[in-house]
Amino acid sequence: MLYKLSEWGQVLKKRQRLVLSILGTLLLFSFIYNLVIFVLVTRFNYNISDSHRNFFNLVSIAAYIDCGLLALYVILRTSGNYLNDYVPKFSYSKYGNLENWYDKTFAYNQRKLWLNNVIHNLKDVIQLANIKVALSPSGNQGKYEYNIAREFSKTRFIVTDISIQPDHIPSSENYEYLSAINNAMHVKTYLTNIGISKVELIWDIKGAFWHNHRSWKLNKLLKSYLSILEDNGFIVFDAYDEIEKDKIKINKRRNVSEWDSYIEDSTYTKIKKNLHRNKTFKENFNISIIGEGEAKMAVLKKI
Numbered sequence: 001m002l003y004k005l006s007e008w009g010q011v012l013k014k015r016q017r018l019v020l021s022i023l024g025t026l027l028l029f030s031f032i033y034n035l036v037i038f039v040l041v042t043r044f045n046y047n048i049s050d051s052h053r054n055f056f057n058l059v060s061i062a063a064y065i066d067c068g069l070l071a072l073y074v075i076l077r078t079s080g081n082y083l084n085d086y087v088p089k090f091s092y093s094k095y096g097n098l099e100n101w102y103d104k105t106f107a108y109n110q111r112k113l114w115l116n117n118v119i120h121n122l123k124d125v126i127q128l129a130n131i132k133v134a135l136s137p138s139g140n141q142g143k144y145e146y147n148i149a150r151e152f153s154k155t156r157f158i159v160t161d162i163s164i165q166p167d168h169i170p171s172s173e174n175y176e177y178l179s180a181i182n183n184a185m186h187v188k189t190y191l192t193n194i195g196i197s198k199v200e201l202i203w204d205i206k207g208a209f210w211h212n213h214r215s216w217k218l219n220k221l222l223k224s225y226l227s228i229l230e231d232n233g234f235i236v237f238d239a240y241d242e243i244e245k246d247k248i249k250i251n252k253r254r255n256v257s258e259w260d261s262y263i264e265d266s267t268y269t270k271i272k273k274n275l276h277r278n279k280t281f282k283e284n285f286n287i288s289i290i291g292e293g294e295a296k297m298a299v300l301k302k303i
């Protein structure tokens with residue numbers, strides 16, 4: 001119920017200018033009108049007629065209602081912002097600030113042959129063809145995973161997310177989409193439910209790690225991943241170098257159908273500082289950075 005209400009905050013955010021200008025105009029009009037009447041009555045002893053007085057009261061009531069609406073607007077907008085910023089589940093769904101993020105990024109990556117480059121680079125470190133079970137805990141629509149599963153037919157690729165997109169790629173053959181809401185913090189629970197105790201590869205591109213970069217959350221997530229990772233298993237995530245903040249801002253603001261660069265830092269940039277300080281990481285993983293440019297990836301190997 002609270003979420004449903006806050007969703008309106010996200011709708012309002014999209015219609016922000018229109019809603020604000022209607023409410024603002026109403027408020028301004030009633031304020032000016034009341035002020036004029038007030039000055040006329042108090043300064044010039046203006047004798048307002050009954051019909052005028054009624055209209056005056058009506059405008060005052062409208063102003064009160066408008067103030068109430070404005071307050072409601074602020075509350076909904078704030079909760080909408082909260083959802084977008086702190087509950088990733090909502091930012092990627094309808095009205096969320098990242099509603100079209102996946103499709104735009106996928107199109108951009110396709111143009112850059114990103115997945116082909118990544119698979120090519122990973123070859124030296126991970127034999128994808130030998131991976132029996134892989135998990136993408138925050139796969140959104142699952143398009144990349146589907147393509148990997150097509151190429152490596154012996155790998156059972158499990159995909160899920162905390163925010164299930166209605167247009168995700170449905171399960172077929174060795175690609176399996178778990179369409180219940182699944183939090184990466186609880187991988188063991190949901191994998192056990194489908195009879196899997198260990199995976200050899202965790203594929204987490206701009207996903208749960210990215211969204212849980214603060215130290216205590218990162219630690220919790222690392223422990224969650226460790227609980228299902230085979231010995232010598234891998235965690236893979238994007239590690240391209242920091243991009244200019246201005247470029248990110250411009251791309252975010254532009255309402256284009258396709259990006260012309262990424263609109264956020266890579267997972268590695270985001271978690272680097274806290275990762276290298278983290279005891280769970282230091283005791284359990286080796287890290288290697290492979291590839292170049294946007295296809296640069298971080299590979300954590302369980303030791």
Ligand SMILES: C[S@@+](CC[C@H](N)C(=O)[O-])C[C@H]1O[C@@H](n2cnc3c(N)ncnc32)[C@H](O)[C@@H]1O
Binds near residue numbers: 137138140182183208
């Ligand atoms: C930027 S998208 C990345 C999607 C996809 N991995 C890709 O490469 O395009 C981030 C995804 O992470 C998911 N996510 C964030 N926190 C999560 C969590 N704790 N558990 C599972 N998924 C999470 C979001 O719902 C969203 O679908």
